[in-house]
Amino acid sequence: MHNPSILLTLFSHHWKQTIRSAYFEKGVLMRIFLGLMFLYLAINMVIAGFFMDKILAEAFPDDYLVFAFSRILFYYFIGDFLLRFFFQPLPTLSIVPYLHLPVKRQGLFHFILIRSGLSLFNFLPLLVVVPFVLKSVVWEQGPLFAISWMLTLMLLVFTNNYLAFLVKKAYLLRTLLLFVVLAAAGLLVFADIKSAFYLSGVFAGIFTAIAARIWLLPIPLAVLMLCYVASWFFLNKNRYIELTAKKEKLLFPGFTSSFLDSVSIPGRLLMMEIKLILRNNRPRKVFSMSWIFFLYGFLIYGHQRQSSGTGLYLVIGLMMTGIIMFQYGQMVMSWESGYFDKICTSGLRMQDYFRGKFWFFLAANSISFIITLPFAFYGLRIAFINLAAFLFNSGINSFLILFLGTYNSRRIDLSKGVFFNYEGMSLLNFFYFFPIIGIPFFIYLPFFILGHPAWGLSAVGLAGIAGLAFSGVLIRSTVKQFNSRKYKILNGFRTS
Amino acid sequence: MILIRNLKKNYNRKPALSIPHLEISEGEMFGLVGNNGAGKTTMFRLILDLIAATEGEVLIRSIPVQKQEDWKLFTGSYLDEGFLIDYLSPSEYFSFIGGLHSLTADDYSRFYLSLDGFGADDILHGKNPIRSYSQGNRNKIGIIAALMGNPELVVLDEPFAHLDPSSQIILKRLLKKINSERGTTMLISSHDLTHVTEVCNRIVLLEDGLIMKDLHTAGGTLEELEKYFSGQ
Numbered sequence: 001m002h003n004p005s006i007l008l009t010l011f012s013h014h015w016k017q018t019i020r021s022a023y024f025e026k027g028v029l030m031r032i033f034l035g036l037m038f039l040y041l042a043i044n045m046v047i048a049g050f051f052m053d054k055i056l057a058e059a060f061p062d063d064y065l066v067f068a069f070s071r072i073l074f075y076y077f078i079g080d081f082l083l084r085f086f087f088q089p090l091p092t093l094s095i096v097p098y099l100h101l102p103v104k105r106q107g108l109f110h111f112i113l114i115r116s117g118l119s120l121f122n123f124l125p126l127l128v129v130v131p132f133v134l135k136s137v138v139w140e141q142g143p144l145f146a147i148s149w150m151l152t153l154m155l156l157v158f159t160n161n162y163l164a165f166l167v168k169k170a171y172l173l174r175t176l177l178l179f180v181v182l183a184a185a186g187l188l189v190f191a192d193i194k195s196a197f198y199l200s201g202v203f204a205g206i207f208t209a210i211a212a213r214i215w216l217l218p219i220p221l222a223v224l225m226l227c228y229v230a231s232w233f234f235l236n237k238n239r240y241i242e243l244t245a246k247k248e249k250l251l252f253p254g255f256t257s258s259f260l261d262s263v264s265i266p267g268r269l270l271m272m273e274i275k276l277i278l279r280n281n282r283p284r285k286v287f288s289m290s291w292i293f294f295l296y297g298f299l300i301y302g303h304q305r306q307s308s309g310t311g312l313y314l315v316i317g318l319m320m321t322g323i324i325m326f327q328y329g330q331m332v333m334s335w336e337s338g339y340f341d342k343i344c345t346s347g348l349r350m351q352d353y354f355r356g357k358f359w360f361f362l363a364a365n366s367i368s369f370i371i372t373l374p375f376a377f378y379g380l381r382i383a384f385i386n387l388a389a390f391l392f393n394s395g396i397n398s399f400l401i402l403f404l405g406t407y408n409s410r411r412i413d414l415s416k417g418v419f420f421n422y423e424g425m426s427l428l429n430f431f432y433f434f435p436i437i438g439i440p441f442f443i444y445l446p447f448f449i450l451g452h453p454a455w456g457l458s459a460v461g462l463a464g465i466a467g468l469a470f471s472g473v474l475i476r477s478t479v480k481q482f483n484s485r486k487y488k489i490l491n492g493f494r495t496s
Numbered sequence: 497m498i499l500i501r502n503l504k505k506n507y508n509r510k511p512a513l514s515i516p517h518l519e520i521s522e523g524e525m526f527g528l529v530g531n532n533g534a535g536k537t538t539m540f541r542l543i544l545d546l547i548a549a550t551e552g553e554v555l556i557r558s559i560p561v562q563k564q565e566d567w568k569l570f571t572g573s574y575l576d577e578g579f580l581i582d583y584l585s586p587s588e589y590f591s592f593i594g595g596l597h598s599l600t601a602d603d604y605s606r607f608y609l610s611l612d613g614f615g616a617d618d619i620l621h622g623k624n625p626i627r628s629y630s631q632g633n634r635n636k637i638g639i640i641a642a643l644m645g646n647p648e649l650v651v652l653d654e655p656f657a658h659l660d661p662s663s664q665i666i667l668k669r670l671l672k673k674i675n676s677e678r679g680t681t682m683l684i685s686s687h688d689l690t691h692v693t694e695v696c697n698r699i700v701l702l703e704d705g706l707i708m709k710d711l712h713t714a715g716g717t718l719e720e721l722e723k724y725f726s727g728q
Binding site: 249250265268272275276279280338339340341342344345346347348349350414487490491493494 | 544545546547548565568569571573575576578579580581582583584585588592593595596597623624625645
């Protein structure tokens, strides 16, 4: 290793950077809440690990426990690889401030690679694995096997970490190839599920075979070393490319002269919003991930068809027809925190600004509503429920989100990723869904109890129409609300 | 043009700015000088209603900035990079700002011509996102945007910083030209005493949030300022 003390210094700087980052410093409540949430997830994982033997015995009655678990790991590694491929960047730019100092460059590359290997994400599987091993494996296969099995597993996790980086870099220009690989992987998994060809079985066989012979451990270790060294050589070879911020090209330049630009100020703002989403990393990812929520429709509608589900369908309808508005809109102004001073001093009236936001929400909801239309295949009723939900989202929830948005004064760096990124989120964001889903549900509920669910739906829809009809008034009161919070918001955007 | 009455701004109970009374008349070239932390940016932010005043008020053409927003229609400003929409290309950014002032296609070309070479073609018609430009060029983009739509009041915080020598000279000429041709009121802060005495006809010196000097530019102004800042 090159001068271990410099590595230690770098890690201490990294630690300082982490604990001094915006959301660690601000908002004690937020910190506690996030802590509790992670704790809850961790406990869930530990419990799952503890009862893994029961779960496995039911799911794979023919296999012995470790083998069955290894088969699940096969899927885990595929998912893990894809997640890393799409969401895990290598923090190469973090060493730029050290490049001009008398520090060995090779050591800096080691720092980047080790740092990515030590990320918390790599150790999460242990939460499930350790209780499982302690409860079952140690007793059935013996402690030596247990240790060597876990070591193999961790070696594979780290291998995945570097392999994803290598593949990402090697195939960045050849995305097409990736899709071919993806399709092949999908086909294999499908064949696996349909029990035509047990790839996961083959994987589990090799995996347990290595674990059973501890003298074979150098093999996965060698694979890991190979990936690490290859990554290191890649960084060293491409250092001028990797260590300079990319000269950016304008994405989607065609939006410049579109017709909306010439229409009106809210139309211009709508165009800006679209550019903001398309050209910046985090909003683009938030936006593209929102579509996953439409799968809820298949999950829910496909499984229960009895007429008692109207209330549930309403909730699902609200979620689906407003998903982009909820996901993106909960940080309405924070997205623009980088230039909000200009918004407030240019000739733009705040009334027009919020009208632009309202238009954007309307457009987003309309698109979402149109996407949900094919669900009418599961029953025409669903289309009516979604129409009511769409109207309510557009007329009432849109303003509710703008109102709640004025309480969020956290800055967002648009270029960062989405994964475990809570920048720009306040405690409020975790409770958004209560009023947004709760209010329409409580409008609907009394009618349902009285035995007129259709009236309830109409009431929800009518409330939305009323909101749309009085949008002018609601926008004016949003401006008033904003003005009362203006300095707090501006200050937060500048400093937090 | 601007009337400041009993304006106070405290940060954590410590006074950062305190101006009992200040009037800036129409067409004035108003320069603001002072060391770091003297309160220059705080004063500009208060004028543009970007921070809450602890006490007092600012009136632009007798519009109280804290209560109404009509002043924005005739005010152009550039304080820092927080004014740039950095994922837009310069031309998209200009057309966004110009659109707020309903500029026509003719207005744009006339405006670009009137800049007398401040900002080369790759800035005015640039096709890369603003965040990919150098700091000096980003600064130019912000200043140009502040001059769009024939503003009657222009507020610039350290406009000469990061500019190349030619651009500094062109900018000085340009600001003076706009002021003399259209009578635009300008508020300019700078650390460069030479520039500010050259451009402005009135110079206010801030220290620890207080106005220490209020000078009308004359032959000896530069020497007087230099003497003050060298601690003599």
